[in-house]
Amino acid sequence: MLIWDLFKMAMRSLLANKLRTFLTALGIIIGVASVISMISIGEGARQQTLSTIAKFGTNIITVKPGQKKNRHVRSGKVETLTLDDAYAINEHIRRITGVAAQVYQSKQLKYGNKNSNSLVRGVGPAYARLANFKIDHGRFFSEQEVKSFRKVAVVGATVVKNLFQGADPVGKTIKVEGNNYVVIGTTEPKGALSWFDPDDQIFVPVSTAQKRIFGMDHVEAIDVQARNIEEIDAIKKDVKQLIRARHNIPLGKENDFFVQNSSEWLNSWGDAAKTFTYLLGGIAAISLMVGGIGIMNIMLVSVTERTREIGIRKAIGAKRKEILQQFLIESVFISFLGGGIGIGLGIIISKTVSKIGGWDTIVSFQTILLAFCFSVAIGVFFGFYPANKAAKLNPIEALRYE
Amino acid sequence: MIQVEKLGKVYQLGRHELAALKDVSFEIERGEYVAIMGPSGSGKSTLMNLLGCLDLPTTGKYRLESIDVQTLDQNQLAEVRNKRIGFVFQNFNLLPRATALENIELPLLYGRVPNPQKIALQALEKVGLADRAKHRPNELSGGERQRAAIARALVNQPAIILADEPTGNLDSKTGEEIMDVFGRLNRDGTTLIVVTHDPIIAGHSRRILKMQDGRLVGENAPC
Structure with missing residues (x-):
């Protein structure tokens, strides 16, 4: 069986349940959109801060009274x-x-x-x-x-x-x-x-x-x-x-004084902003995770519903691998679809935020790639268990399933 | 073509063992038309599953066209089912969302046969269903569905066609039509094994194997 044929089969069963497919993808759509918009907002804030700070010059060393310990300034009345x-x-x-x-x-x-x-x-x-x-x-x-x-x-x-x-x-x-x-x-x-x-x-x-x-x-x-x-x-x-x-x-x-230079300051600022971005992205990634669980859930239902179909396919010669691939393609396609729509939605959200909030947002290619790969990986990861369950079905019992 | 030697199958049901098939031996030659008869629980479905390579025997040997089936793994079994066995089921077992033609293409796709559409159409012509190629199963009558299922069974030119109560869900007139199709296929050289409890259906065959309590209890030509 060629992958293309498996793909056509997967499409047919996804199209037969359009609403269900869309609702399953919705979890991924929301997840990807929030990852993209959160990271772009965080990145925008970081870049804006850094570029403004950089305007003050980067080859400046500043001597200040007081003491400095691990980036924390301890300063009384010195x-x-x-x-x-x-x-x-x-x-x-x-x-x-x-x-x-x-x-x-x-x-x-x-x-x-x-x-x-x-x-x-x-x-x-x-x-x-x-x-x-x-x-x-x-x-x-x-x-x-x-x-x-x-x-x-x-x-x-x-x-x-x-x-x-x-x-x-x-x-x-x-x-x-x-x-x-x-x-x-x-x-x-x-x-x-x-x-x-x-x-x-x-x-x-x-x-x-x-x-x-x-x-x-x-x-x-x-x-x-x-x-x-x-x-x-x-x-x-x-x-x-x-x-x-x-x-x-x-x-x-x-x-009784400390010496720092602006690039050092710039770096610690950049680090703080980066942490903020990761935090936002991390929270958004959790929703992507929940979307993945949604896929697994629906795929498990789908495998049970289609037990008989799996039995028929096995009886006429489908190998385990081919059943596995067929179901995996379905779950990956759902997350692929969700990822695609989510990217579009995420870009729209960040553009809207920068328009309404007057805040620069940066949608980088890396962010898009990351969100996309992550969503497809989620499709594979959460789709594997249901697909494997389908592949391992006993053909005799599957054929008898009502 | 088929050699079955002291075939036995034991099912593990919880702590109990159920011997569904005991010491069954027989041979079937190429081109034969055999009916396997017996009441429910006689082991004929188990035998059918073993002959169809859907399951492996617990004891004994099963040779299909010089293949020792009991030594095969899951992938090899799938391949044997694909290339050498055609199934016809009581309830047709067509994929509901696929058209008749697509259903018949399916074994060819799994077998990676080139030009599947052309071959599938030829198979449909053989069972007189060429004009129904684009219809889905729910747009076909019972007899047409079973003929589509027969086309699917023979599309890969298997060594044997196994039919499990092929007329069980059909009225007697349609059932007769299906049996006519079988008769014609057999005259063209296809080896047929029909599992049934209906003596009239078994009557179309040229050899009847009788099962009871997991054993082969008799063999006779139809009356």
């Missing part, structure tokens, strides 16, 4: 990192192209009768380059302006929109904590993350921010730009050594 540490790094560490210390807090900004609560970030002049902020109008402040505690500010696009209604703010004066600051430049918009809008901030010289706005002596982070990514590990080592020496940390004692 105020050991200073502006001088930043200057020391700039002076002594080789293979770097920029250093920028920073302090930041949310503060109320005022211009005329307009208010906005934005992040005020006190930074060094290299920060704009390090954090990939491009100047739209005007200029960023200089080292000289940092040294002389000047009250100048560079404002982000969202601030321009909220305080100045989009008008050019360069040369205007805004109030921060009651003090006047002259706007000397604006930055190009970067686009908002879901939890943070990088354009809703203003930049002031770090020294000015420390003394005049926040009233603090320490800095909250020092960003160091590596000349190239391959040298990041070496630079990290040098920076650690330097700061340990400057902070007089004896041998064997833990650092």
Whole structure:
């Protein structure tokens, strides 16, 4: 018996019970559709997050006060990192192209009768380059302006929109904590993350921010730009050594600061998002599993119903293998059908989600292939037991079955 | 062609053993037309199953065209059933969803015979059913169904055709027609074994084997 003939036979019996075939396939349809849409939503979220994070630069090493253990940051009130540490790094560490210390807090900004609560970030002049902020109008402040505690500010696009209604703010004066600051430049918009809008901030010289706005002596982070990514590990080592020496940390004692680079951060973020995707996919896979059990159930009923047919086939010369194949083809076809429709439905669902939710979804070829192979495997796996039961029937008893 | 030697079959029913067939020996030559008769429970169905290679004997030997059937495995038995044996059942046993032609093609498909459709049509012509090729069993009369079943039995040119009460579900007139078909096939050289309890049906054969309590109790020519 050729596979094609077996296929025709399987089709005939599936078509004879169209509704039953469809309902059996429905379990697989729902399973595959949910696997595809869940994974595509998870993947979309991951890619979106990563690409936004990547905009902030990947060759940046950040030194922060506190301690780091296995990616968990343990940070109390540690105020050991200073502006001088930043200057020391700039002076002594080789293979770097920029250093920028920073302090930041949310503060109320005022211009005329307009208010906005934005992040005020006190930074060094290299920060704009390090954090990939491009100047739209005007200029960023200089080292000289940092040294002389000047009250100048560079404002982000969202601030321009909220305080100045989009008008050019360069040369205007805004109030921060009651003090006047002259706007000397604006930055190009970067686009908002879901939890943070990088354009809703203003930049002031770090020294000015420390003394005049926040009233603090320490800095909250020092960003160091590596000349190239391959040298990041070496630079990290040098920076650690330097700061340990400057902070007089004896041998064997833990650092009172930690050093991480953005790609590391990117990776741990990516890992978290991946776990989320797997979780969603896993939950969806359970429904695919339930669909498989549905196939097994119906195939068992079908084998019992068709006992006599199996007896006839055996009497006229069907071998066990051929009976097995015939029933296996039926269950695989059901899951094949379910898989196909499920893929279509899954794509529609993820497109709808991205349209309605404004959320990118990514339907990758791998996801489709995975869902499809998985559903066909389920057809084989759950179809095998009923098919084997049919193949092993005793022809005499099967022929006598009423 | 068929040599049966001290054939015995014991069924295990729970803890009890039931000897359905005991020490049956006979020979059937090519082209014979034999009836196996006996009351129900006499072992004729068991003998039929063994002759049809649907089951293996517990003891004894069964030779079919120089094949020692008792030594075969399941796959080989299936192949013997396909190539050398044609079954005709009391209740026709056609596949309800397939047309008459497709039903008759089926043994050819399992036997991987080329041009199954053409051969199946020839078999249908032989039983005078060529115009019913595209009909499903439920669109055929009882006699037509049995003729389709006969066509299916002979389509692979088997060594023997085994018929189990072939007229049991037919009225006597249709039954006679079926027996005429059998008679014609036999005159054309087909070896026929008919199992029946009906003496009139057995009367069409040229040799009657009588069974009782699992034994062959007599053999005679029809009266």
